[in-house]
Amino acid sequence: MSQAETVKPYRWLAQYYDEIFASMRSPADEARERLLSRIMSSVDSACDLACGTGTTALILARKGITMYAVDLSPLMCRLARKKASRAGLPLHILQADMRSFRLPKAVDLITCEFDALNHVPHRRDLRKVARAVARALRPGGHFFFDVNNSLGFKRYWTGAVWFEKPGVALVMRNGHSREADRAWSDVEWFIRHGRLWRRYHERVEEVCWDADEIRLTLQETGFDQVRAWDAAPFFKDNPLIGPGCRTFYLARKGGSPQPGLHQSSRAHRTSIHPGSPAA
Ligand SMILES: C[S@@+](CC[C@H](N)C(=O)[O-])C[C@H]1O[C@@H](n2cnc3c(N)ncnc32)[C@H](O)[C@@H]1O
Structure with missing residues (x-):
């Protein structure tokens, strides 16, 4: 059986995804804005992994970033394509597995949001995803993702x-x-x-990892800095997501030039003010 065959891509959930999970959208957007504020000025190209209906990819494309969007579900890819065309924004959408995807060129940032990383079928798949992400990033590029923890489960x-x-x-x-x-x-x-x-x-099934396992896997696959933030401060209006339930991670792929040497060529950048949870 191939890897892809062991994953059941979203079907009906894809169709109604945006409506069902609408309340999660603004905390997730706020977290991304705050936690990535320090690196966004050096992001010219990015990929949203397990992109769903393309919402995050389009938010980043709107900032002038060259965007790739990857998802295994054919329906999610179709919905993302439709949204991009309605918005008149360029989005390179690839139907692929996050454990083995390849991009035509290395990017500065890869995002993988809303516990998409928990969706892989096996514990060992964390390493496969981390390797595929490292391969798709330029040296010094960043991987931003969030996971459900055991307490969240x-x-x-x-x-x-x-x-x-x-x-x-x-x-x-x-x-x-x-x-x-x-x-x-x-x-x-x-x-x-x-x-x-x-x-x-x-x-839908999810796998859970602990923080040590995530850090070790990232280090072993070529990431030299890993930062983590508890998600609870961003989800104050959601009593279910308390402290310890969900974590945001930002990992940097090693081998970067000196900070500041990678200059963005984007003419317009959005200025973002870091908030307390990112401190
Ligand atoms: C909870 S949704 C998150 C969607 C999006 N990241 C968001 O924030 O709205 C999980 C997504 O992961 C995708 N997915 C699940 N397994 C995958 C895999 N092995 N490779 C790529 N995408 C996968 C699903 O099709 C779905 O779109």
């Missing part, structure tokens, strides 16, 4: 969540296993087709 990968809008209803039945360091969501969809409702099933 315990807090919010549990119980049932209901969501509905006209013509669509879904229940997510969530579970986790501490021993296996895994979480899952069995999603039951009820979708109206004309006068009939049809039921569909979709399953």
